[in-house]
Amino acid sequence: MPLIVIDDLSDPRLVDYAHRTDVALKKARGTEHGLYIAESALVLERALRAGHLPRSVLALGTTADEALAVLGDYAAEVPVFVGPGEMLAELTGYILHRGVIASMRRPELPSGDTLLAGARRIVILENVSDPTNVGAIFRSAGAIGADAILVTPRCSDPFYRRAIRVSMGTVLQVPWTRVGDWTQTRALLTRHGFHVAALALSNSAVSLRDFDGTGHEHLALLLGAEGEGLTPEALAASDSVVQIPMKHGIDSLNVAAASAVAMWALSG
Numbered sequence: 630m631p632l633i634v635i636d637d638l639s640d641p642r643l644v645d646y647a648h649r650t651d652v653a654l655k656k657a658r659g660t661e662h663g664l665y666i667a668e669s670a671l672v673l674e675r676a677l678r679a680g681h682l683p684r685s686v687l688a689l690g691t692t693a694d695e696a697l698a699v700l701g702d703y704a705a706e707v708p709v710f711v712g713p714g715e716m717l718a719e720l721t722g723y724i725l726h727r728g729v730i731a732s733m734r735r736p737e738l739p740s741g742d743t744l745l746a747g748a749r750r751i752v753i754l755e756n757v758s759d760p761t762n763v764g765a766i767f768r769s770a771g772a773i774g775a776d777a778i779l780v781t782p783r784c785s786d787p788f789y790r791r792a793i794r795v796s797m798g799t800v801l802q803v804p805w806t807r808v809g810d811w812t813q814t815r816a817l818l819t820r821h822g823f824h825v826a827a828l829a830l831s832n833s834a835v836s837l838r839d840f841d842g843t844g845h846e847h848l849a850l851l852l853g854a855e856g857e858g859l860t861p862e863a864l865a866a867s868d869s870v871v872q873i874p875m876k877h878g879i880d881s882l883n884v885a886a887a888s889a890v891a892m893w894a895l896s897g
Contacts, residue, residue, distance in 0.1 A: 635712035645732035651789040662735040665788040669727035675798035684732040692728030738806040745821040748776035756783040756854040764795030765885035771799030773892045778805040815866040827851040827867035834872040842895035
């Protein structure tokens with residue numbers, strides 16, 4: 630398919646990029662599971678490698694060739710819109726510093742049982758509402774090692790643009806799915822033999838230095854929201870409570886930083 634030069638911002642084919650919110654993209658008409666936006670050629674490449682299907686690509690004129698190269702076989706069927714930076718900024722509402730963005734079709738999320746089959750080390754995010762933290766946690770999971778991530782109903786969507794950008798596309802690499810309430814989730818974890826270690830401030834918590842992660846073949850690290858921490862239901866569903874020892878009167882780290890420390894310590 631030849632490059633399509635943008636000369637009319639009202640072109641209906643550009644609707645995916647026209648100041649659309651993450652929520653609007655998730656509910657996009659004509660799609661089975663919605664859309665998400667992949668920023669940069671690197672993230673687009675990781676999305677394609679994960680098997681996600683592109684709907685269209687938007688590129689600065691100087692990066693069009695790079696976009697076509699990343700698309701590979703898809704280049705023959707996926708429209709690539711090209712235009713100057715000023716026009717694309719007017720269309721999207723932000724400057725395309727990385728030159729390429731793509732509208733991607735959201736894949737169907739796997740079931741919890743499918744996701745956990747064969748997994749040994751996983752992360753559970755309960756009500757982590759900041760997409761920046763979600764993205765940073767996924768990046769740590771991809772770099773340090775986690776087989777899968779479960780997110781609760783009130784957790785921010787890992788496919789939100791900011792989460793994908795902060796994660797450098799690892800949201801598209803680390804397998805994840807959304808789970809139901811704690812009764813259902815605890816039953817799921819029990820079926821797959823997981824010991825749940827909750828990271829929380831508690832008088833009964835074990836120091837991360839003393840917690841033997843290698844003693845559990847299947848281990849789930851449970852992380853809660855900034856400020857609020859884990860809910861009573863989450864703590865009740867846990868097998869152990871662990872905390873990172875701190876100094877200088879500081880009681881805790883940002884949840885994304887804490888996740889990296891705990892994942893490394895428990896990587897086994």
